[in-house]
Amino acid sequence: MIIGNTGVIKDNPTDIRDDILNQAIDNVEGFTNLPSGIQNNLLDESVIVISEIQDMLSNVMNSVSPLYANDFMILELGEAFGLKIKDKALPNTTITFYGLAGVVIPEGLEISNEDSSKKFITTKSDIINASGQVSIYCEGADYYDTPTPANTLTVMLNQVLNVTSCTNLNDAVETTPAETISEFRIRFQNRALANRSGTVATLNDELKKVEGTVDRLCTYQASQIVEEGVSKAVLEVIVGGGDDYQVALAIFNSVLYPDIFVSNPSNDETNRTVNINVTFNEVDFPITYTRPKINQLSINISLTVQSGFINIPSEAFTLLLRTYFLNYINNLKIGYSPTGYAFDDLIYQCFKDNFYNISIITGINYTLTVNDEPASLNAQRQLQTEFDEAYTLLNLQCNLTGASV
Structure with a gap:
């Protein structure tokens, strides 16, 4: 059976009849010697039976099968697994603000580049810490189609007292196109067809749920480190896009032992390391991961x-x-x-x-x-x-x- 946007596509009755006729001529001895009325009656009854079988198969497949469900049903089935199709995502980056400790950086603060061709907006409020800085996840005000390099978002369009400067330490993640139904179908199949709890596959699924993450900018590297003479398996997670805390939460929710994560960005670019505490049952769990270059x-x-x-x-x-x-x-x-x-x-x-x-x-x-x-x-x-x-x-x-x- 052929699969289209509406699910399983049943065969045309004329095509079914032609196929049965050809098979009858090739395989049923004496079929062509039967009166034409009997031939036609046998063919017509066979077409009805096969069409009914295809009706039943398509109804089942279009309702429950992750492989064959139509577009509407695959979206509904995805919802049951906590998956939603991803809309077109605005460009995003983390902007670091510098200034007096205790100053609140408000949600909705607008930051642009020098010629004001790019504008990004803080998605939450946060407080400059004792070190005199704070990093906040920001989204573009529009779907820009050109890159936003590191250290170009330096102009605060809304002044905040006692904030001396700001910048994006890394390149912004560019506009991400909306997920197609075919891409969503594959993601749902990966989630629905296997038990992946507590694995890297689970981590992959959880990261994809975070708004703004980009599939091609996410990867993993397993290695070994030695602590007090004992070899220990560790995992470095690289994630492009998404709010810092939401990414950390996705990592925390995917594994049993969050202390296995490390960050060793290439060329010792430690500004790409993210360290976030995720709180569970009033206990802080430090999560670390790496932003891509x-x-x-x-x-x-x-x-x-x-x-x-x-x-x-x-x-x-x-x-x-x-x-x-x-x-x-x-x-x-x-x-x-x-x-x-x-x-x-x-x-x-x-x-x-x-x-x-x-x-x-x-x-x-x-x-x-x-x-x-x-x-x-x-x-x-x-x-x-x-x-x-x-x-x-x-x-x-x-x-x-x-x-x-």
């Missing part, structure tokens, strides 16, 4: 083709390629390296989709920058990438040589 990747492509086969300027071809590279880079899982092989394949696919023969390509070279610093592919044609690093595409330029314009 989101690198901004710029790619300059030198593409040479045989002359006379393409009539398109470099600027127009760059626009064709940009969609392919944007989809690849901005959906690449954290810890995974962009590769020259993947870049080549994107160019080949663009050629095929636009009816160009890839055999006319005579040379491809890439010049890369990461966070405005020169970068290069290694011997395996990969960018050196740490387990807690991800990428967004900042700029793409293709210089096309050999094309006619």
Whole structure:
């Protein structure tokens, strides 16, 4: 049976009849010698029986099966497991405020970058602590389609007395598209079809429930540490997006022993470590995890083709390629390296989709920058990438040589 947006799709009665007729001719000796009236009566009765069976099967599948339920039922079944389809998420980041201890940073405080093209808003109130700072989860005022780099949200649009400055220590998590029904169906199946209590899979499910978290920016790394001569298994959790406390609560709710978590961000960037106390039965449990580093990747492509086969300027071809590279880079899982092989394949696919023969390509070279610093592919044609690093595409330029314009 075929599965569509409305669930199981039953076969057309005409198709059922044709199939039965073909099978009867092939497998029932003497069928074609029967009077036409008897043939038609047998075929019609068989179609009715098979249609009724398909009715029963589709009603059952569309009602209860995580594999076959229609869109409406999968949403209802998800609710029963505590899962909701995720709406489009605003960009978000944590902004650190500096000033006099005891000063209250109010909910709804607006912070922008220098040219006011980006505005973020505090989602809760908090108090500057004894160290003279406090970090608060903030959401964008709009669905911005360009990155918000670290240390750019520094302008408080509503002044607060005795607050000296503020900044986002990490890149903001960009706007997240709404979860599709297909993505939700997979997430529900993972939750419903197996008992995953107390496992990393449970942690994965709980983190996905937190508003603002981004699937591709969440990962885990298991390792061993030695304490007082005893080896101990620990887990480092990397989470992109979401309120600091809600993420910590999801981690706490997923495991039996919250003391197994550590944070060792790459390049000793300790500003990406989050330490939060989760309170349960009036006892504080310290939870630690790591925020990802989101690198901004710029790619300059030198593409040479045989002359006379393409009539398109470099600027127009760059626009064709940009969609392919944007989809690849901005959906690449954290810890995974962009590769020259993947870049080549994107160019080949663009050629095929636009009816160009890839055999006319005579040379491809890439010049890369990461966070405005020169970068290069290694011997395996990969960018050196740490387990807690991800990428967004900042700029793409293709210089096309050999094309006619």
